Amino acid sequence: MNLGPQVTDLRWILPNKVLRIKASDSGRLEGVRYSPDQLSNFLVERNNNSFEVKKTYLKAKTKITRKQVIIDKDAPNLYLAGKRTGLSDNIIMKLSYVFQWDISFVLDIRLGDTFTLIYADLYVASKKVKDGEILAAAYTSMGKNHTAIRYEGSGNRSNYYTPKGLSLRKEFIRDPVHFSHISSQFNLRRLHPIHNRVIPHRGIDYAAKHGTPVVAAGDGKITTSKQNSAKGKYLVLRHGQLYTTKYLHLSNFASNIEAGSSVVQGQVIGYVGSTGLATAPHLHYEFLVNGNHRNPRTVKQSKALPIPKSRLQDFHEKSSRFLTELSLIQGKAIYANAENNMEK
């Protein structure tokens, strides 16, 4: 049965999806219904001796949500504070990705820091069918403000930009492990003094569960994938002429990772372990510039391309609404806090 390009998707029936088949009492095929996702529906129906295809799309509505997340004693990291504010895991993860080049979510977050965000979810009738995208977000820490506005760049790639149109994307992300997998900041702090007293410590230790994915901090090439008694299983990545990153004590390398492999930023290259000289599972991460160890949290790096001049006016027109909204949410929160303080 060939019904043309309209039913191409039916050839890609995914596991866990239900295909409904309608047959007559005599066993003759009458119709097929299939929903590849929650927004589209295929119906193939018999019409005398031929079949007709109907493809319908449900109307989805965008619902905009505005939230402010406050880091405090009861919720000392973005994950806990985000959950308390009612954010889904997915939105919390996306929020961390927006700022992953500027902020270490493990080491930089302080009590009193705030995240303000505007995001859009997709609804059909009153049911959420898709966790949406973050349209704009701000991170404020000790009077310093980072603002991110989503803008569709060229080549369908959405990016986040500062209010001036500079890209937030950079050559290196701050943490090569995702913050949500870090067991606790307490562990991290406890680990440092031990290391510092024993040997000069030239990297950052991320205490994390055995098997936590470790990602490449930037695009590059694996130059070393080895094991020895001190470093355990370790990887060295070369990023152009200037930069090198090292990842130690891994439990395992990711598949296809070997000397000579090319990797892209954010790609899983291995898993946290305690091979070599390590008393507990952690990632020891080093960042070198021209062969000299540098602090990956503070090292200056070049930014990706800004919004081209020809599109800057469009960007400013679209972003001004979000900037106003972000400051309104921030202003309201300050006002609410002031009122609470007055009542006491």
Ligand SMILES: [Zn+2]
């Ligand atoms: Zn270490």
